[in-house]
Amino acid sequence: MLEALAVWMGLASWVQASMLAVLIIVGQCGIYLAIRTGRTKGFKDPALTLMQMVFAIVVLTLAYAINPSARGLMPMIMALVLVFGAFILPPARCWQLGWLSVFSLGIGIGLCTWQAPHIFEPRIELFHFLLPALVLPAIAKLAAQLSALRIKLRHQKDALGLALGKVHELATRDELTGLPNRRHFYELWDYELQRRHDGHTTLCICLLDIDHFKHINDRYGHQVGDEALRLFANILSTCLRAGDVLARWGGEEFMLLLPDTTPDEALKILERMRLACNTPVNWSSNPTIQATFSAGVTAQIPREERDETIARADAALYAAKHQGRNQALLR
Template sequence: MSKPLRPGPSSSSSRWAGWLLGPAEAGQGAVKLTLLALVVYGLFALNVAVQVHLGLMERGPALWVSCLSLAGITGFYLLVRTGLSRHLGRDPSLTLPQSVFGALITAWGYAVDPPLRGAIIAIMLLNLVWGMFVLSQRQAFGLYLFGLASLAVAMVYGATTDPANFPAAVESLHFSFAAILMTAVSVLSVNMARLRAKLSARTAELRAALGRIQYLAHHDELTQISNRRHLSERLAAEQLNQRQHGHVMSLVLIDIDHFKAVNDRHGHGVGDAVLRHFAATLHATLRTSDFAGRWGGEEFLVVTPQASAETAAALVERLRDALEAASFDSIVPGLHVTFSAGVAECAPGEDLHLAIDRADRALYQAKQTGRARTVSEFAQL
């Protein structure tokens, strides 16, 4: 009899990771950063405990600074881990509040740890580096000033209340040393923020350009409706659907009458305006299931899924009425625009090219017999 499988080490570690970091879809990057900060504060508290054990630091101040630092960073971790930080600002990591908190704790640690206060300056530098990849230029500079001011207050406090352990001359040198290092790190942080801002702007420009390219890949730039390529793709997909369900569809080829004369008489600018106006009227006339696009020049193709030639022809007549109501006077006073249309009913399984050829023949017949009319061809069964 086989024994039930027990969860291996990997599944146990996955459960622990899920418990500590939360669901992956919620974004674990911010939680990982805060958890790293929690580890750093834990190591700091351990170092303080060692100093107390060696008699280098008083137990009372050490306990306070360790407990409050661990409590504070644990609070930040819980805010980030539970997702509440997302409601407190645009940065789910709460980088700036964490850095300000770290600066205060570091300055406090400097004031209560005379033997190793010089080393604590390095922790203040860590607070500045922590926000280098997140904070804006203004925030990075503000954090630098706040951190430097916090250290200055701690130094002045120590030199005033405990001059034996905080000699004024030594504190002046410490401040100069801290100012030099923190200024250098601040300059790097501000430059990094500037580079990130430029990169963000370039990324936004690239996204906009990509969106424009994707739009133009499917739309005619002049009329803003589907282009021939997109029409062909949708037509192929619709024919596949037609074969699966066995219904007919109809294709309508539309040509604006005497369009060359409009260009010759009024110029290509007027011709472009006519095309845009016609396309907008056509789009407004379609049913939700229909789709249309510019087939080429002044020709437009309309696809009417699950529609007979009679239904498609009725749509064409609605377009005529809408075009009659849509005055072109705003383009050229008195300009009257008509069109000819050829309708081809396409049977399931019929070759699309043949159906479009039949619609083209019907359109040619409509133009040959006087224009401003519709000719229909029924499905070839």
């Protein structure tokens, strides 16, 4: 557009301006097609920013040569091109582009002065070169600093994301078993209640407690006790269906949330778990360790407070313990 204006105002030759326009159109279309057809997808910079900027610097140098009257504009536009680097290029590239623009302009001005000294008067051209030679690297430096700042901010954002992920993990998971902790269990329970607001399906919870766990700790040590807890959590997890939630309730107690499950189905699931726990090697790398668990099962009555449901499961567990352990009772 500027070229057309320059030709219209008699400031540039239309032949040279047309050649430059063809070069710009061909170059831009080539870059656009490469991007649109996905050929640059695998590239580190799929938008070909660096190539576009180098192309712009070369075109501006040519524009300097064919627009003697408006040539003072070209270094200004080059400065604008350099600023774009701050948003996408690494700092070193911003610097390199700064020096490339000085080099390109230097060569362009040198050739113009040599070929047409009557149009490009050497003393004036020296000034035309010296000012951009100072300003363009300064702008490139600024772009490099902005780019470094952008990269630093991105790293900080990534680190913050990781830290938030870790905090979320710590806040929702039990460190020993990797299962959801009690707090997260409540969240998942709430979520389940919101999801099934029709109130027609049955939701069961089961409180599980390993029998005589204290003996394992006392006899084999706390570390083996920890290992047994981890393995116990693994065994139970293999018996879960999609949507079931197993959480560590605390100590050697675990809580199961079984959505869309009747009490009879819950008892069947617990029986499956009981059988899965029957192999001694399941419990520890020490095959002599064997244990069972007791469980209290209950269905949540629609609109019932969670604490009431839990209290019923707890009472059922208490009864299971008192009736000889290694069993699940329903309340």
